[in-house]
Amino acid sequence: MELANQIGGSVTDGLAYLGALASLAGRAAYFAFVAPFTGKPVRVQRAISQAMQVGVRALPILSLITFFIGLILALQAAYELRKFGALNFVASAVAISMTRELGPLITAIVVIGRSGSAFAAEIGTMKVTEEIDALETMAINPIHFLVTPKFLAMAVMLPCLTIWANSMGILGGALFGVAQADFTWARYVQASLDALFLRDIVTGLIKSVMFGVTITAVGCHEGLSTGAGAEQVGQATTRAVVISIFLVIFVDVIFTALFFFVSAR
Amino acid sequence: MDQAGNPAVSSGPMISLRNLRVSYGEREILHGISFDVMRGETLVILGGSGSGKSTLLRTLVGLEKPDSGEIWLKGKNIAAISGSEMDEIRKKIGMSFQGGALFGSMTVGENVALPLREHTKLEDSTIEIILRLKLDQVGLSGYENYMPSQLSGGMKKRAAVARALAMDPEILFFDEPSAGLDPIIAAGVDELILELKKAFHMTVIVVTHELASAFMIADRMVLIDKGIVVAIGTTEEMRASTHPRVRQFLDRIAEPEVSQELDYLQMLTEDIRPGRGAAGKRSA
Numbered sequence: 001m002e003l004a005n006q007i008g009g010s011v012t013d014g015l016a017y018l019g020a021l022a023s024l025a026g027r028a029a030y031f032a033f034v035a036p037f038t039g040k041p042v043r044v045q046r047a048i049s050q051a052m053q054v055g056v057r058a059l060p061i062l063s064l065i066t067f068f069i070g071l072i073l074a075l076q077a078a079y080e081l082r083k084f085g086a087l088n089f090v091a092s093a094v095a096i097s098m099t100r101e102l103g104p105l106i107t108a109i110v111v112i113g114r115s116g117s118a119f120a121a122e123i124g125t126m127k128v129t130e131e132i133d134a135l136e137t138m139a140i141n142p143i144h145f146l147v148t149p150k151f152l153a154m155a156v157m158l159p160c161l162t163i164w165a166n167s168m169g170i171l172g173g174a175l176f177g178v179a180q181a182d183f184t185w186a187r188y189v190q191a192s193l194d195a196l197f198l199r200d201i202v203t204g205l206i207k208s209v210m211f212g213v214t215i216t217a218v219g220c221h222e223g224l225s226t227g228a229g230a231e232q233v234g235q236a237t238t239r240a241v242v243i244s245i246f247l248v249i250f251v252d253v254i255f256t257a258l259f260f261f262v263s264a265r
Numbered sequence: 266m267d268q269a270g271n272p273a274v275s276s277g278p279m280i281s282l283r284n285l286r287v288s289y290g291e292r293e294i295l296h297g298i299s300f301d302v303m304r305g306e307t308l309v310i311l312g313g314s315g316s317g318k319s320t321l322l323r324t325l326v327g328l329e330k331p332d333s334g335e336i337w338l339k340g341k342n343i344a345a346i347s348g349s350e351m352d353e354i355r356k357k358i359g360m361s362f363q364g365g366a367l368f369g370s371m372t373v374g375e376n377v378a379l380p381l382r383e384h385t386k387l388e389d390s391t392i393e394i395i396l397r398l399k400l401d402q403v404g405l406s407g408y409e410n411y412m413p414s415q416l417s418g419g420m421k422k423r424a425a426v427a428r429a430l431a432m433d434p435e436i437l438f439f440d441e442p443s444a445g446l447d448p449i450i451a452a453g454v455d456e457l458i459l460e461l462k463k464a465f466h467m468t469v470i471v472v473t474h475e476l477a478s479a480f481m482i483a484d485r486m487v488l489i490d491k492g493i494v495v496a497i498g499t500t501e502e503m504r505a506s507t508h509p510r511v512r513q514f515l516d517r518i519a520e521p522e523v524s525q526e527l528d529y530l531q532m533l534t535e536d537i538r539p540g541r542g543a544a545g546k547r548s549a
Contacts, residue, residue, distance in 0.1 A: 126368075134366035137326045138380045138428075139352035 017243075021217040024143070024224075028151045028216075031144040046149035054115045054150075055157030059164065062110050066165040069106055070094055070172025078176065087181040091188050092195030094173030099200045103166040104158075105252060108211035111158060112244040116219040119150055120240035123223025124233040132224070147220045151213065158212030159205045166204070203259045210255060211248050218244045278337075279304045279436060279468045280325065285334035285344075287317075287324050294320045296492040297334065307462055307469040309479040311514065312489035321489060322440055322472045326360050327351045339435075356384055359429030360438040364445070365421035367413035373400070373424045374409030380431045399427040402464075403457060419450035426457065437461065439471040443478045455481045476515065480504075488514060 036042055077093040123146060126132050135142045170192050177183035183191070222240040226232045278301035287295040294317045302308050312318035323329045325336065331344045343351060367376045377399055381392045400406055403423040413421060422442065429437060442458065443451035455478050462469055462482075473479050479486060486503050488495045488511055495510045496503065503511060512518070 129364055129369075130362045130366040131368055133323075133328050134360070134362055134368075136328060137355055137358070137360040138383070138432075139355035140379070140383050 020225075021214075021221055024147065024221050025151065025213060025217045027143045028148045028220075031141070031148040032152055035144065040144065042152070043145065043149050046145075047152040050149050050153035051157050053118075054111065054153050055161055058110060058114055058161060061114070062107060062161055062165055063168045065110060066098075066103065066106055066168040067172040067175075069102055070098060070169030071175055072172075073097055073102070073169070074173040074176035078180065088183075088191065090173065090177055090181055091183065091191035095170055095192035095195045096200060098169035098173075099166045099196060099204045101204070101252075101256070103169055104162045104204045104208040104211060105248070106169075107158060107162045107165045107208060108215065108248045109245065111154070111161065111212070112215050112241055112248065115154070116215040116244045117237050117241050119216065119219030120222040120226075120237045121233055123147075123220055124226035124236045127224065127226045128228060128230065128233060142224070147216075147224075150220060151216045154212035154216045155209055158208045158215075162205060162208040163201075166201070199263065203255075207252060207255050210251050214247050214251055215244045218247060278302055279339075280470075281335070281337040282325075283335040283337070285321075285324065285336060286332045287320055287329055288332050289320070293332070294492050295324070295331075298489070298492075298494055299334075300487055300494060300497050302468060302470060303485075305462075305466045305468055306484040307458070307471065307482050309483035309486045310470065310472045310489060311474065311476075311479055311486055312472075313474060313514070316489045317492040318472045318474075318489045319440060322438060322470070325470065326358060326438055327355065356380075356432055357434055358436045358438065359426075359432065359434035361422065361425045361429045361440065361442065363441040365413065365425040367421060367424055367428070369413055371413075372409060373405065373411050373413065373416070373427075376413065376424060377409070377428045377431050380428065384432065395431065399430050400424075402430065402461070403427045417450075419446050419453060422446070422454055423457065426454075426461075430461070433465075434467065436468045436470065439469070439473075441473055441475075442471060443473065443475045448477075451475070451478060452481075458482050476517075490514075 031040065032042055073094045074090050077090050078087055081087055081089050081093070123132070126146075132142050132146075135145055170189070173192070174183065174185055174188040177188040177191075178185055219240045222236040222243070226236040280302040282301070283299050285295055285298040286293060298321060310318045310321060320329060324331055325338075327343055334344060336343045339354060339357065341350065341354065343354060346354075367373070368379070371379070374396055378392050378396050381387055381395060385392075387395070396409060397406070400409060403426050405420060405423050405427060408416070408420070408424070413424065416424060426437075439458065442454050446454065458469060458471065459482055461467060469482075471479070471482060480500055483500050485497065485499050487497045488503070490510050496506055496508050498506070503515065506512065506515075
C-alpha cells in the first residue's frame with residue numbers, strides 16, 4: 001500500500017512537472033505568436049543575442065565533439081563491417097546514425113551543458129536578487145522579457161547546430177574512411193550523401209526542435225522556481241541539467257518510435 | 266463604514282488597506298492589516314525580522330496575492346483586479362528593492378531607460394534626456410555607461426531609485442533603503458528620499474528596521490509585529506508611546522533570553538495560529 005502510494009505520488013509529481021513545463025512553453029508561445037498582434041512585439045534583439053550565445057558560441061566545442069563522435073562511429077562500424085569486407089559501408093553507417101540520431105542528441109547534450117544550465121543559473125540568480133520581481137513591478141512580464149527570446153533562440157539554433165553537427169560527424173567518419181578504407185574525401189562525402197534520404201535529415205531536425213523547446217522549458221522553469229539563496233541557484237542548475245538530459249532522451253524515444261511507425265506504413 | 270469607506274474620493278488616502286491577510290503556503294504571515302497612507306506623506310513601515318513588513322510591501326506592489334482583505338490604490342482594489350489592470354497601476358508606482366535589483370547584463374543607463382522603452386513611444390533622444398535628468402536627481406550623472414557590478418552598494422541603490430523614478434511615479438516604495446550600507450552612505454540615501462519628497466510631493470512608503478533612518482524620513486510610522494499592526498502614528502506619537510512592544514523596539518531591548526527548549530519551540534511556533542488546518546497540526 002505504501003509502495004503504491006509512493007509510485008502514485010511520483011507519477012503525479014512527474015505529470016505536474018510536465019504540466020508546469022507545458023504551461024511555461026505555452027505562455028512563451030503566446031508572447032511569440034499571439035501578443036505581437038496585440039501591440040507587444042517580440043524582443044528580436046534579445047532573441048538574436050541569445051541565439052549568438054546559444055548557437056554561434058557553441059560551434060567550436062560542438063564541432064570538436066561531433067567530429068570525434070563521427071570518427072568513433074566509423075571505427076565501431078568498421079570493426080564489424082571489415083569481417084564482411086564491407087568497409088565501403090562505413091560512410092552510410094556513419095551518415096545515417098549521425099543524421100537520424102547522434103547529431104541531434106549530441107547537440108542537445110552539449111547545449112544542455114552550455115545553455116540549459118546557464119538559463120537556470122541566470123534566471124535563478126535574477127530571482128534571488130529580486131530582478132524578476134523588479135521586472136514585474138515595472139509591469140514587464142518576465143516570460144515575455146526573458147523566456148520567450150530564449151525559446152525562439154533555441155528552437156531556431158538547435159536545428160542549425162544539428163546540421164552543423166551532422167556535417168562534422170560525417171567529416172570525422174571521412175577521416176577514417178580516407179585513412180583506412182580507400183576512400184577519397186570527395187568519394188566519402190558522395191557515398192554519405194547517396195546513403196541519406198531527405199527523411200533522415202528532416203526527422204533529425206524535427207527532433208532537435210523538440211529538444212530545444214524541452215531544454216529551454218526545463219532551464220527556465222528551474223530558474224523561475226529557485227528559492228532564496230545562492231545554494232538554491234546551484235541546485236536549480238544541477239536539476240536543470242539532469243532533468244533536461246532525461247527529458248531529451250524521453251522525447252527522443254517518443255519521436256523515434258513515432259517516425260518508425262509512420263514511415264513503416 | 267468609516268471615513269475610508271469610499272476610498273475613491275481624490276482627497277482621501279492614497280492607499281487604504283482593509284483587513285489584509287497574506288499567507289505563504291499554509292502559513293499566514295499577515296493577520297489582518299488595516300491602515301491608510303495619505304497623499305504626499307512618507308510612511309515608514311517598521312518591524313523586526315520576520316515581522317511580515319517585507320511581505321506587506323510585496324503585497325502592496327502586487328507581488329503577493331492576499332488571501333482576503335482589500336488594498337485600495339488609486340480607486341481600485343488591487344487585491345481583486347486582473348493582471349493587465351495591475352500592470353496599468355504598476356506604471357504609476359516605483360519600487361526600489363533592497364539590493365537594487367538592477368539587471369546585471371545591462372548598463373546603468375539601460376536599466377533606468379528600460380521602463381521608458383517598454384511603456385512609452387518616446388524617441389531615443391527624449392529617453393536620453395530623461396535618463397540624464399533621473400541620474401542627475403539621484404547624484405549619478407555620468408554613470409550611464411557603467412555596469413551595475415562596477416558600482417558601490419550606495420550607488421547601486423541610487424541607480425535603482427533612478428529606475429524607480431523613470432516613469433514619474435505617484436507612489437515610491439523602498440525596501441530597506443539603508444540595508445547593507447555604512448552609516449554615511451545610508452544617511453545619503455535618506456537625504457535623497459527627503460529631497461525627492463520635497464521636489465515631487467510623492468507618496469513614499471519605506472520598509473525598514475533602521476530606527477535612525479526611520480525617524481529622519483518619516484511623517485508617520487506603522488510598527489508591524491508578528492503580522493499585525495502594533496502601533497501607528499506620527500514620529501512624535503511613536504516616540505511618546507508607552508506600548509510595551511513599541512518601547513521594546515524603539516529602545517532596542519533584546520528579547521528575553523531563551524532558556525528552555527520548550528520556550529524556544531513556543532517562540533518558533535507562536536505565529537502559527539491553531540485552527541488553520543495542516544500548518545497548525547504539523548507544528549504541534
